[in-house]
Amino acid sequence: MRAFVVTGPGRTSVEDVEAPAPAAGQVIVDVERAGVCGTDMEFFTGDMAYLRQGHARYPIRIGHEWCGTVSALGPGVDSRWLGRRVTGDTMLGCGRCRRCSAGRHHVCGDRFEVGIRGGWHGALAERLAVPASALHALPDGVDATAGAMAEPGGNALRAVESAELAPGARLLILGPGTIGLLAARFALARGAEVHVMGVTRSSLAFARTLGVHGAWTAEELPHLPWDGVIDATNAPDLPARAIELVEPGGRVVYIGLAAVPSTVDTRALVLKDVTAVGILSASAGLARAIEEYATGMVDPRPLVAATVTLDALGAVLAGTRPDGAGPGPKIHVDPRP
Missing domain, CATH: 3.40.50.720 (NAD(P)-binding Rossmann-like Domain)
Structure with a gap:
């Protein structure tokens, strides 16, 4: 599959990489839309603190605001997830420590962060592996644009x-x-x-x-x-x-x-x-944000200025505004071929 990779400060590429296979408890999501975040910009510039702290290193496959459709299940995953439109939590705790047990997995000391921390590959790619426990189903009234805004919304x-x-x-x-x-x-x-x-x-x-x-x-x-x-x-x-x-x-x-x-x-x-x-992370707010999008209480879509391809993302990170972009602050990527 194709994936966007930041190879160093100011350096990016779109690469053909091995498609993920689901481990036990995981699913594969065919990514429909992914957002570009300030954290992604910091990886591009080299300013992201995790690079200095040893929690992340180049090359890194970024992207943590996403939605898509579950296309494959690993062992132990409920079969009802297959074919469902979903988004997911960025923060993946160990599930064993005191913080995880108290519902604070987003500050687990051994956590992964999708596309950010610990080498967990991100969503600016055609497919994404993620634990089923991190998934949130998207109602029919939440389209791809809103679905990829669930994480910043949370x-x-x-x-x-x-x-x-x-x-x-x-x-x-x-x-x-x-x-x-x-x-x-x-x-x-x-x-x-x-x-x-x-x-x-x-x-x-x-x-x-x-x-x-x-x-x-x-x-x-x-x-x-x-x-x-x-x-x-x-x-x-x-x-x-x-x-x-x-x-x-x-x-x-x-x-x-x-x-x-x-x-x-x-x-x-x-x-x-x-x-x-x-405030660190959307974890505790994801479900409520999705609900408010679904009911129409809040509409995040006017904030999305443009949707680009993986090949155009490098220029966006370098500061180029896409042609025809609207006035909103958010850029989305459709990574599908």
């Missing part, structure tokens, strides 16, 4: 839930990228007043089309009481800024990661009685 939903907003509360989201805008959609669906802070006029204009109550640059941001702040950026200065902005007694949710360390003054947290929450 992340964004967890961020919104962690902000613990009452109906009518005012939420500020830092960063109008995919996660930030999905968080805006989930928060709007829950009755929050949602504002977005960003950098470029085009991204802020697009955010306004999604129904947010305000979209601002840092210089324009009004002095309003923000009941919650979600930092969905990679800017090292904004974690501290989020604490400055949030109301005393409010909540700050961190889901973005900077390439260099950010500094937060814990005195500001204590003296404002702020609760700060970190």
Whole structure:
């Protein structure tokens, strides 16, 4: 089969590789759609922290936002999975440790992450091997575009839930990228007043089309009481800024990661009685995100600007916007021949 491979910083190829065979407890998925994430960009640039920490190495087959159809079953897998449209959890815990037993497999110390950590091959390929235990079935009302947005959606939903907003509360989201805008959609669906802070006029204009109550640059941001702040950026200065902005007694949710360390003054947290929450992974939010897509409560599809082939992906990672792309922040790949 064909698979997209990052061979080193700034170097990629589409290669003919051996097609996966399902081990016990695994299935093979024929990938229909896969998303390109900021983590994939970090592997392309060489900035991904796992490369320095020894959790990942080149060459790496990336891709962790995906959907497709189960085409083969390994020993021990329920036959009802065959032929089903699915997406799946990125985080694959060991299943034996204390964290996995407590339902926190996404922070298992021995976990694999599909297309990211531990050498588990990713979904930017024609086929993907994944444990059946990680699968989530897609309802008929969730098409390929929405299905491949389940993983970022689960992340964004967890961020919104962690902000613990009452109906009518005012939420500020830092960063109008995919996660930030999905968080805006989930928060709007829950009755929050949602504002977005960003950098470029085009991204802020697009955010306004999604129904947010305000979209601002840092210089324009009004002095309003923000009941919650979600930092969905990679800017090292904004974690501290989020604490400055949030109301005393409010909540700050961190889901973005900077390439260099950010500094937060814990005195500001204590003296404002702020609760700060970190979010890693979509795991606990996947099922609810899929459900909200299926019911039409949240529609992620306007965020997808274009769908390209595997052969065009290298140029996308290098910063080329596909011809005819819409205004959204997300690029999808259809890896099928």
